[in-house]
Amino acid sequence: MGDEKISLKNISMRDAFFMNLYEIAREDPHVMVLSADMGAPALDRFRRDFGNRFINVGIAEHNMIAVATGLANEGKKVYTYAIAPFITSRCHEFTKVDASLMKTPLTLIGVGAGFGYEDSGPTHHTTEDISIMRALPGLEILSPSDSVIAGKCARYTYNSQHPCYLRLERQKVPLIYGDDEDVNQGFAELRKGSDLAIVSTGNMVHRALDVASKVGNLDVGVIDLYRPKQISPEFVQALSQYKRVVSLEEHLLAGGLGSIVAEAICDNRLPTQLKRIGINDKYIYKYGRDALHRAAGIDEQSVIAAVQNF
Template structure:
């Protein structure tokens, strides 16, 4: 069973690259991690702590990148995205600089910390930025690969890391260059998901199979740019599509998929399962919040069955 967090494997991978390339810099907004302790100790000159000042973190990163550095900036997700969004727009996206925004705490990862720490808007705002690559890993092997990929990118990128230690899905040497993986086939229905919710999608697909529904699962880990051609190929002949994400209903993965379908004249019935248009002060763990949002595997299964039932009636 996996015990490694996405954050630690990510920074471990950056550490390995940074040992070989002194132009790789990490900036933290007063956030720590065991893997960062090593970085701070061994690669002192490549580590900067700007304090709790995310706007300055972005502008400093931009200046470093202009001077030829490859920079990673790191904080809890809402603070490194929406808090300093306009800095990201002007200083990273507009100037197209190689800075990787590393957010930890996708969706309700910081469960008991409440909506200030929940990240349920980030995909919407980050994927709308030109030049930006948006990566949303679903396990640690993919995360490690993304760290390496990010080191070689010429433009800005955003990596959406979960805080929870998730089971693995992939193998260490799997290739993630295509932007998405079909994890399961099924002709009745395809669930397209990302990040932690891929695990719930797999669970729901299993539950649906008990209702004789052949449900497939796609892990869409590159949210921008979406490999539309491959996505459309993977849903060819599928009767219905469901999107599943721990992100607000507006602007995230579901919206992105709806855009791909509409823009390609693919009029397949689509159901978007996401966080309803509200904030959640709810305690007792992430699973509890997911249940309230109807994003746990049982609720997802029920939502899909209800939807199919409605479809059959009409």
């Protein structure tokens, strides 16, 4: 299994996911991928080997969800694929009615969560997907922080009987997990601390780990909530170890990860204090991830300062 970890080292989350989906599709002829005119290196093999099981529906996200719903209800295992803002916000009502309301077990794959399309501007940023997708009953959100978890999401979504939204970081990120990570856990306490914990998801987990190792005067834990709708007793237990928790997200504060953590604290009557770090009610015209993060106040220096002042 160690070999697999090495082989994932320079592979994006997207390619790790599609590599594993390819293996599943070899076993099951009902696996299909619908794309809104978006490719991926790891999808080329799928297209070549499985012919009509890959369909480019064109830039037509509403129809992609509808067609996928028809196929899924006739026994196909369907994955729909697009840039994250267009598979979440653009066709949200189709996902509500066709997938969530009708309990259709299809998977939406969005690439470029947060500021992943760093040079493309706010039309291509996805800073509200957790808020709006978690409002859909029965639809699960998967928000991996590395290619190990992203790869495991292929088997997980294949086996799931409910709709899923997989939000993927576009850039390559370092590996965090070993192959033994069980995604059924929904979260992982990556680092234990005695003063406070940073809870994060997706690519920002890496920022949380960096910050935790750099705030010398504090002993900081890090929790990766990679299934942000699954608030398990174990997650609540992990939170309850800390008197102070910081949530960190490359996402709007309204309804995002910080809101999820606040709800977990509130609903479970934890005495934990919370500080939310994220994007405060704005779009940002900056280019390059560093500039975007500085403008949003989620760059390393800002997060270190916020943690130290909490």
